Amino acid sequence: MKCIALLFVGLLSAFSCKAQNDSAVFASVFKEALTHGECYSRLGELCKTIGSRLSGSDNAEKAVAWGLNMLSSYHFDTVFTQPVMVPRWERSNTELLTLSSAVLYKKLKKGVASNYNCEAFEESTRVSRRFRLPAVALGGTVGTAGKLSASVVSVHTDAELDSLGKSGMLRGKMVLLNRAFPEENLNTFASYGACVSQRVWGASRCAVYGAAAVLVRSMSNRCDLHAHTGVMLYADSVRKIPAMAVATAVADMLDQLITEDPRMKITMELGCRTLPDRQSANVIAASTGTVYPAKIIAFGGHFDSWDQGEGAHDDGAGCMHAFEALRILKAIGYKPRHTLCCVWWMNEENGLRGATEYAAVASANRESHVAALESDRGGFTPRGFGVDTAILSRILPFKPLLEKYGIGTLENGGGGADIGPLKKYNPSTVLISFIPDSQRYFDVHHAETDVFENVNKRELELGAAAVAAMIYILDQELE
Amino acid sequence: MKCIALLFVGLLSAFSCKAQNDSAVFASVFKEALTHGECYSRLGELCKTIGSRLSGSDNAEKAVAWGLNMLSSYHFDTVFTQPVMVPRWERSNTELLTLSSAVLYKKLKKGVASNYNCEAFEESTRVSRRFRLPAVALGGTVGTAGKLSASVVSVHTDAELDSLGKSGMLRGKMVLLNRAFPEENLNTFASYGACVSQRVWGASRCAVYGAAAVLVRSMSNRCDLHAHTGVMLYADSVRKIPAMAVATAVADMLDQLITEDPRMKITMELGCRTLPDRQSANVIAASTGTVYPAKIIAFGGHFDSWDQGEGAHDDGAGCMHAFEALRILKAIGYKPRHTLCCVWWMNEENGLRGATEYAAVASANRESHVAALESDRGGFTPRGFGVDTAILSRILPFKPLLEKYGIGTLENGGGGADIGPLKKYNPSTVLISFIPDSQRYFDVHHAETDVFENVNKRELELGAAAVAAMIYILDQELE
Numbered sequence: 012m013k014c015i016a017l018l019f020v021g022l023l024s025a026f027s028c029k030a031q032n033d034s035a036v037f038a039s040v041f042k043e044a045l046t047h048g049e050c051y052s053r054l055g056e057l058c059k060t061i062g063s064r065l066s067g068s069d070n071a072e073k074a075v076a077w078g079l080n081m082l083s084s085y086h087f088d089t090v091f092t093q094p095v096m097v098p099r100w101e102r103s104n105t106e107l108l109t110l111s112s113a114v115l116y117k118k119l120k121k122g123v124a125s126n127y128n129c130e131a132f133e134e135s136t137r138v139s140r141r142f143r144l145p146a147v148a149l150g151g152t153v154g155t156a157g158k159l160s161a162s163v164v165s166v167h168t169d170a171e172l173d174s175l176g177k178s179g180m181l182r183g184k185m186v187l188l189n190r191a192f193p194e195e196n197l198n199t200f201a202s203y204g205a206c207v208s209q210r211v212w213g214a215s216r217c218a219v220y221g222a223a224a225v226l227v228r229s230m231s232n233r234c235d236l237h238a239h240t241g242v243m244l245y246a247d248s249v250r251k252i253p254a255m256a257v258a259t260a261v262a263d264m265l266d267q268l269i270t271e272d273p274r275m276k277i278t279m280e281l282g283c284r285t286l287p288d289r290q291s292a293n294v295i296a297a298s299t300g301t302v303y304p305a306k307i308i309a310f311g312g313h314f315d316s317w318d319q320g321e322g323a324h325d326d327g328a329g330c331m332h333a334f335e336a337l338r339i340l341k342a343i344g345y346k347p348r349h350t351l352c353c354v355w356w357m358n359e360e361n362g363l364r365g366a367t368e369y370a371a372v373a374s375a376n377r378e379s380h381v382a383a384l385e386s387d388r389g390g391f392t393p394r395g396f397g398v399d400t401a402i403l404s405r406i407l408p409f410k411p412l413l414e415k416y417g418i419g420t421l422e423n424g425g426g427g428a429d430i431g432p433l434k435k436y437n438p439s440t441v442l443i444s445f446i447p448d449s450q451r452y453f454d455v456h457h458a459e460t461d462v463f464e465n466v467n468k469r470e471l472e473l474g475a476a477a478v479a480a481m482i483y484i485l486d487q488e489l490e
Numbered sequence: 491m492k493c494i495a496l497l498f499v500g501l502l503s504a505f506s507c508k509a510q511n512d513s514a515v516f517a518s519v520f521k522e523a524l525t526h527g528e529c530y531s532r533l534g535e536l537c538k539t540i541g542s543r544l545s546g547s548d549n550a551e552k553a554v555a556w557g558l559n560m561l562s563s564y565h566f567d568t569v570f571t572q573p574v575m576v577p578r579w580e581r582s583n584t585e586l587l588t589l590s591s592a593v594l595y596k597k598l599k600k601g602v603a604s605n606y607n608c609e610a611f612e613e614s615t616r617v618s619r620r621f622r623l624p625a626v627a628l629g630g631t632v633g634t635a636g637k638l639s640a641s642v643v644s645v646h647t648d649a650e651l652d653s654l655g656k657s658g659m660l661r662g663k664m665v666l667l668n669r670a671f672p673e674e675n676l677n678t679f680a681s682y683g684a685c686v687s688q689r690v691w692g693a694s695r696c697a698v699y700g701a702a703a704v705l706v707r708s709m710s711n712r713c714d715l716h717a718h719t720g721v722m723l724y725a726d727s728v729r730k731i732p733a734m735a736v737a738t739a740v741a742d743m744l745d746q747l748i749t750e751d752p753r754m755k756i757t758m759e760l761g762c763r764t765l766p767d768r769q770s771a772n773v774i775a776a777s778t779g780t781v782y783p784a785k786i787i788a789f790g791g792h793f794d795s796w797d798q799g800e801g802a803h804d805d806g807a808g809c810m811h812a813f814e815a816l817r818i819l820k821a822i823g824y825k826p827r828h829t830l831c832c833v834w835w836m837n838e839e840n841g842l843r844g845a846t847e848y849a850a851v852a853s854a855n856r857e858s859h860v861a862a863l864e865s866d867r868g869g870f871t872p873r874g875f876g877v878d879t880a881i882l883s884r885i886l887p888f889k890p891l892l893e894k895y896g897i898g899t900l901e902n903g904g905g906g907a908d909i910g911p912l913k914k915y916n917p918s919t920v921l922i923s924f925i926p927d928s929q930r931y932f933d934v935h936h937a938e939t940d941v942f943e944n945v946n947k948r949e950l951e952l953g954a955a956a957v958a959a960m961i962y963i964l965d966q967e968l969e
Contacts, residue, residue, distance in 0.1 A: 045673045055606035127534035127942060194524045197895065199948070232948060392871070392927050394896065416676065417873065417899075448871050448927065450948045463606060469678070469711060469929045 033412060033487075037480055039343040041416060044476035047342065050335035051468040053081060054328065054390075058321035058463035065150075065318040066358040067099025067289045074314060078294040078330075078355060085338055087353075088299040092292035095368040097358040099289050100151050102318060103282030108226070108255055109141035115268050115275055116142040122264040126234055141278060145236045145258040147319060148283050149210060149227065149243040150361050152254045159253065160278040161185040161223045165266045169216075176220030185277055187226045187269075188213040189262050192453070194232065199449040200388070203230055203456075207241075214254040215246035224279050225254045228262040230453060236260055237458040240317050242361045253281050291315075293365045294355040296334065298341060302348040303381075307373075308485055309352045310336060310384040310478060313359030313366075313429055320461030324452065328390030328471060330355045332445065335475035336482055347486050349381060356429040359387070363428060370432035380437060382485045385427030386445040386478060389452045392470045393477035395420025397444035405488050418477045420446060441489065443481060447474055509891075512966075516891060516959055518822040523955035526821065529814035530947040532560060533807065533869075537800035537942035544629075544797040545837040546578025546768045553793060557773040557809075557834060564817055566832075567778040571771035574847040576837040578768050579630050581797055582761030587705070587734055588620035594747050594754055595621040601743040605713055620757060624715045624737040626798060627762050628689060628706065628722040629840050631733045638732065639757040640664040640702045644745050648695075655699030664756055666705045666748075667692045668741050671932070673711065678928040679867070682709055686720075693733040694725035703758050704733045707741040709932060715739055716937040719796050721840045732760050770794075772844045773834040775813065777820055781827035782860075786852075787964055788831045789815060789863035789957060792838030792845075792908055799940030803931065807869030807950060809834045811924065814954035815961055826965050828860060835908040838866070842907060849911035859916060861964045864906030865924040865957060868931045871949045872956035874899025876923035884967050897956045899925060920968065922960060926953055 044050075057077065064071040075092060082090045110116050164180060165187040166172045172188075175181055188209040192202040207230055214225045229239035236258045245251045257265070268275055294314060300306060312329020316322020333353040340347065357365035373380055384396075395418045398406050403423055413419045425442040426434075433440045447470075455461040523529075536553065543550040554571060561569045589595050643659060644666040645651045651667075654660055667688040671681040686709055693704045708718035715737045724730050736744070747754055773793060779785060791808020795801020812832040819826065836844035852859055863875075874897045877885050882902055892898045904921040905913075912919045926949075934940040 041676065042674045045676075052606070059606065127531070127538065194948075195521045197520065197524075197952075392929050414899075419898075420893075420896075450871050450952065451946050454946065467930050467933065469673075473676075473929070 033409070036345065036483055037412060037416060040339055040479045040483065041476045043339045043342050044335065044472045044479070045469065048335065048472040048475070049338060050331035050475050051471050053334070054323065054331045054466060054471065055463050057327055058323050062321045063318045064314060064316045064322055066097040066291065066315045066361060067286070068318070071291055071315055071357070075292050075294055078314065082294065082296040082334065087296040087337060087341065089297040090295070092294050093369065093372065094290055094292050095357055095365050096288045097291045097364050098362045099286040100361065101284055101286060102148055103284065105280055105282030106148055107138060107280040108144045108146035108257065109138055109278045110144060111141050111276060111278065113142070115272060119261070119264045119268060122267065123236065123260045126260055144261055145238050146226070146255045147238040147240045148281050149254040149256055150240055150317060151243050152214070152281065152283060153251045154281045154283050155253050155279055158278050158280050159224055160276050162274055162276050163187055163265060163269055165189045165269055172216060181217060182221035183223050185224045185226060185279065186217045186222045187228070187262060187265055189228045189266060191228065192232050199232055199453050202232065203453060206230055210241050210256070211244055212246065214243055214252050215249045218250045218252045222252060224252050226257045227254060229256045229259050230456065231259050233454045234259045234263065237460050239457045240319055241457045253279060255279060255281070291357045293357050293369055295352060296337060297350055297352040298337060298347055300348055300350040301346045304350055306349045306379045306381050307352050308349045308382045308482060309354050309380055309433070310482055311354035311356060311429065312386045313357070314355035315358050315360055317360055317457045319457055319459045320455065321463055323461050323463045323466050324389035324455055325457065325461055326359070326387045328466060328474065329386035331471065332386040332475045332478045336479035339475065339479045340483065345483065349486050349489070351482060351486065359429055366429040366432050370436050373433065374436040380433050380440045381489050382441040382443065383430035383433050384443040384445060384478065384481060385430045386474070387427055387429070388445065388447050388449060390466045390471040390474055391447040391451060393418045393445070393447050393474045395422070395446050396481055397422040397425040397446060399425045399441045399443065402441050402488070406484065409484055416477070416480065418480070422446065441485070443485070445474070445478055512888070512891060515824065515962055516895060519818055519958045519962065520895060520955045522818045522821050523814065523951045523958070524948065527814065527951040527954070528817060529810035529954045530950050532813065533802065533810045533945060533950065534942050536806055537802050541800045542797045543793060543795045543801055545576040545770060545794045545840060546765070547797070550770055550794055550836070554771050554773055557793065561773065561775040561813065566775045566816060566820065568776040569774070571773050572848065572851060573769055573771050574836055574844050575767045576770040576843050577841045578765040579840060580763055580765060581627055582763065584759055584761030585627055586617060586759040587623045587625035587736065588617055588757045589623060590620050590755060590757065592621070594751060598740070598743045598747060601746065602715065602739045605739055623740055624717050625705070625734045626717040626719045627760050628733040628735055629719055629796060630722050631693070631760065631762060632730045633760045633762050634732050634758055637757050637759050638703055639755050641753055641755050642666055642744060642748055644668045644748055651695060660696060661700035662702050664703045664705060664758065665696045665701045666707070666741060666744055668707045668745060670707065671711050678711055678932050681711065682932060685709055689720050689735070690723055691725065693722055693731050694728045697729045697731045701731060703731050705736045706733060708735045708738050709935065710738050712933045713738050713742065716939050718936045719798055720936045732758060734758060734760070770836045772836050772848055774831060775816060776829055776831040777816060777826055779827055779829040780825045783829055785828045785858045785860050786831050787828045787861045787961060788833050788859055788912070789961055790833035790835060790908065791865045792836070793834035794837050794839055796839055796936045798936060798938045799934065800942055802940050802942045802945050803868035803934055804936065804940055805838070805866045807945060807953065808865035810950065811865040811954045811957045815958035818954065818958045819962065824962065828965050828968070830961060830965065838908055845908040845911050849915050852912065853915040859912050859919045860968050861920040861922065862909035862912050863922040863924060863957065863960060864909045865953065866906055866908070867924065867926050867928060869945045869950040869953055870926040870930060872897045872924070872926050872953045874901070874925050875960055876901040876904040876925060878904045878920045878922065881920050881967070885963065888963055895956070895959065901925065920964070922964070924953070924957055
């Protein structure tokens with residue numbers, strides 16, 4: 012009996028000692044992030060000296076060189092690039108969406124001026140006798156081969172699209188796919204999920220009904236004059252028609268103007284094109300594990316971005332979270348049990364080639380990835396994590412400690428575009444998603460406003476600390 | 491036994507029915523806020539048609555008239571203003587802080603240019619042969635009666651101040667009170683609390699040692715070129731010396747420049763003054779209770795602001811939270827048990843006269859305030875509440891439901907400047923503080939950047955929904 016009691020006391024004190032140690036590591040991690048943080052100034056460097064990093068662009072290659080050099084300066088155990096072929100879609104200087112009617116343009120301007128977010132409209136320029144609307148080509152679209160003028164039909168649901176299409180009303184038209192974000196969702200990613208199919212597949216759906224082109228309402232909660240690009244795909248065996256995103260405030264006004272004058276015509280002129288694939292790279296830095304050097308915990312974001320803005324939140328922030336997490340754990344003297352691997356995946360936005368290659372190489376080399384964490388929801392205040400169902404019960408005991416740092420949200424199920432392929436090769440890889448506050452993400456996502464100025468230093472640092480804290484937990488809990 | 495079992499089942503189903511109802515009310519509240527929200531457009535109106543609302547200013551009186559009119563348009567049971575005399579401190583057009591040395595100015599500019607947040611410096615103007623520094627008078631300071639030139643001493647701790655003061659080193663000097671926010675605090679209000687005494691009492695402390703004037707490092711986490719004003723007070727029987735806030739990036743650079751050239755002089759010229767008190771008002775709207783009409787649950791923010799920016803987050807947001815909470819509960823058809831009272835207190839920033847008067851009137855009229863909630867931490871994503879220790883145990887059962895909406899943080903202890911006086915008169919009044927995310931608050935607090943453009947629509951709406959949800963809980967739980 013005495014032995015059992017002693018054993019119990021021993022276990023209890025071991026447990027309490029472990030809890031104290033976790034608590035001390037968390038405190039060190041957050042202090043290091045907030046008082047000696049490097050992620051914010053490094054993100055500033057990336058955004059201001061390089062800027063956007065579209066796959067296959069010269070800028071993306073400059074960024075790879077910058078990343079390799081920057082990471083090397085921190086003397087991690089390993090820093091290298093992993094070659095990968097990426098697609099190369101290019102926007103051209105010819106990118107115009109215009110309205111010819113001065114009367115309708117005046118009405119449109121007046122309409123958007125009543126919205127407090129729309130001060131910028133006066134800046135839009137006049138092109139010969141036509142009036143430019145805030146719009147950008149969607150990534151992957153074909154060009155127009157000259158000017159394409161058509162009257163506009165606005166649709167808000169898939170059912171409406173099919174009904175109009177079947178009755179021949181979309182033939183030769185420019186179709187405005189105008190389904191707005193459902194605002195009642197607390198999580199803005201749920202609203203994005205409810206709308207994004209019209210951006211990705213809208214052109215193909217409309218081409219079936221003989222449409223000439225599509226305009227897609229920008230994927231944003233915010234009503235303003237910034238157009239948001241993003242990937243679009245063409246279904247096989249369907250005519251490829253051009254596609255542009257229009258700003259939400261303009262989409263709302265076009266709806267009204269079409270009702271007033273159904274013959275209203277809009278002209279599109281797009282010179283974009285797709286070039287042959289080009290070699291690029293994933294950028295990787297690692298601290299070798301002291302107990303299981305052959306077992307890897309990978310964490311990262313995607314290094315490519317769209318060509319609007321600077322890819323600051325999407326996903327410069329995620330890359331900096333991962334780099335900073337690796338740096339913080341090294342700086343506080345933590346000796347990882349597993350090999351900790353910060354990965355900046357190339358080409359998440361329009362191909363996923365980097366993630367696919369990373370997983371293929373891991374599989375070919377029989378590398379064991381015990382866990383992978385992705386940060387691709389921006390550099391906002393962290394709230395918690397999506398956790399693979401398989402290990403949720405092992406993470407739940409940390410909830411009180413996580414809550415102390417404002418990151419106690421633990422959702423059942425983790426995943427992400429760039430870490431998904433790893434699980435495909437090895438179903439036992441534990442996937443974790445980093446969850447920051449989602450309210451502002453789609454204000455800037457894929458738009459000219461995704462710039463460094465819209466990233467807050469402390470929010471970014473807290474995100475990095477949250478990632479470091481979760482990597483520490485995984486490193487401690489997993490074999 | 492059967493009876494007991496039935497009673498148990500009855501209790502259980504009543505409990506479960508109550509929980510279902512709470513859940514349904516929460517869902518309605520958040521849906522109404524996010525899909526039919528009025529707070530964002532109303533805040534836009536307030537900020538863009540009126541702007542800042544310093545106590546005693548014409549703008550503050552315009553705002554009171556606007557508020558009365560706006561609230562009346564929603565047909566609440568009661569809408570009225572409550573007169574209150576407020577102090578009247580005025581900034582003048584003469585407000586200058588300048589450096590005479592072109593060499594040092596060039597160094598200063600070069601130094602701040604290396605900071606990614608400092609693009610705006612080029613805009614600062616040259617005044618005759620002197621170079622203007624980004625600075626603003628602190629609220630309540632005396633003027634300079636002409637130009638005041640002095641060399642500068644920078645101090646970082648109270649101990650350093652006393653040590654230099656006692657050795658006569660501050661005599662005739664301009665003292666730069668340069669204690670920075672301790673960045674390791676997760677809650678930025680804790681950092682503010684650790685520094686704000688140098689703004690409020692710094693001039694008096696330095697005057698004791700014969701200083702000529704003080705410059706106070708802006709109360710901000712952010713290193714940039716925006717100066718943050720705020721209240722300063724003079725201790726009795728101490729000479730009144732003028733005080734200005736300087737931007738954090740400039741405070742950092744002045745520290746360096748003083749080391750390089752201790753004789754460096756700075757010139758201050760301030761024409762501000764204090765005028766006689768003026769009549770202003772609290773603005774109040776209420777929905778009468780159906781069970782306890784004489785028992786009040788008050789909730790609100792302060793309607794006055796500093797004269798920099800537009801008082802958007804501080805505290806237009808808090809006022810809009812309260813108005814919107816009242817509107818939401820009415821819109822979803824909720825019949826309150828207690829009288830729900832939205833209060834916009836005047837003069838929180840430099841006098842607290844509105845809150846003092848509100849509590850005095852409540853006491854004189856023997857009104858029963860069962861609870862009071864204050865929102866004065868900006869319009870950022872809500873995280874939870876500070877809850878009066880007396881009722882924390884009654885709020886804790888709601889934690890799972892609150893967590894579903896991201897507002898599960900429940901801190902022990904509630905309070906606030908504007909609701910404090912109510913508790914003084916009636917210790918049984920339950921005090922609640924609304925807690926939004928604190929990371930960005932001191933980026934804009936009391937600065938020219940506290941404008942509507944820096945408020946996010948969904949964050950503001952979620953804050954209003956959170957306040958409405960807590961008012962519902964209080965209305966249900968309290969007698």
